[in-house]
Amino acid sequence: ILNVEQSPQSLHVQEGDSTNFTCSFPSSNFYALHWYRWETAKSPEALFVMTLNGDEKKKGRISATLNTKEGYSYLYIKGSQPEDSATYLCAFGSNAGKSTFGDGTTLTVKP
Amino acid sequence: GAGVSQSPSNKVTEKGKDVELRCDPISGHTALYWYRQSLGQGLEFLIYFQGNSAPDKSGLPSDRFSAERTGGSVSTLTIQRTQQEDSAVYLCASSSTSGLEQFFGPGTRLTVL
Numbered sequence: 001i002l003n004v005e006q007s008p009q010s011l012h013v014q015e016g017d018s019t020n021f022t023c024s025f026p027s028s029n030f031y032a033l034h035w036y037r038w039e040t041a042k043s044p045e046a047l048f049v050m051t052l053n054g055d056e057k058k059k060g061r062i063s064a065t066l067n068t069k070e071g072y073s074y075l076y077i078k079g080s081q082p083e084d085s086a087t088y089l090c091a092f093g094s095n096a097g098k099s100t101f102g103d104g105t106t107l108t109v110k111p
Numbered sequence: 112g113a114g115v116s117q118s119p120s121n122k123v124t125e126k127g128k129d130v131e132l133r134c135d136p137i138s139g140h141t142a143l144y145w146y147r148q149s150l151g152q153g154l155e156f157l158i159y160f161q162g163n164s165a166p167d168k169s170g171l172p173s174d175r176f177s178a179e180r181t182g183g184s185v186s187t188l189t190i191q192r193t194q195q196e197d198s199a200v201y202l203c204a205s206s207s208t209s210g211l212e213q214f215f216g217p218g219t220r221l222t223v224l
Binding site: 038091 | 153156159161167206212213215217218
């Protein structure tokens with residue numbers, strides 16, 4: 001059983017705060033690590049896919065880093081806005097089979 | 112089609128009835144996943160297909176749940192003798208290969224009365 005863990009489970013911040021979440025995953029059979037954004041009443045949408053140790057991705061105020069040797073990825077949001085409120089999921093893609101999702105971090109940004 | 116499609120978008124059924132949910136993945140995608148989201152819960156994995164075979168059925172909650180995939184394309188999730196606890200949004204996703212980015216459909220909202 002693959003263990004993909006995300007922390008914290010939930011996070012409440014004020015508008016303008018910067019924040020970060022963690023995803024930990026197995027360090028063996030690594031193929032790719034994905035971050036998804038899941039808004040209420042919508043389907044998850046991909047934010048980033050990272051495949052190489054040391055990868056860093058950036059999209060606007062959101063960025064992510066990857067450490068495959070120690071099995072973790074960080075997602076950062078700079079200057080959080082209310083529209084950033086969502087559940088952020090990471091998924092571990094194994095070269096041995098299917099992708100496995102973590103339980104997500106639910107972010108609430110208060111105006 | 113351009114994306115993953117699911118039908119129906121909404122289904123209301125009576126307890127004890129059987130239901131079928133359909134997923135049309137992105138053309139050429141070999142991997143297909145079924146998930147569900149119960150009220151207030153996260154993403155719950157149900158079953159994964161690679162081609163027409165299902166190497167991982169570990170998430171199916173009971174033997175009332177089954178799924179098949181034909182022609183490496185369309186998949187059907189069948190729930191027999193539905194119970195109220197089956198009420199949820201059922202999401203389907205596909206990816207070009209097993210470990211790559213998943214593209215999600217809009218989901219089917221199932222309500223069991």
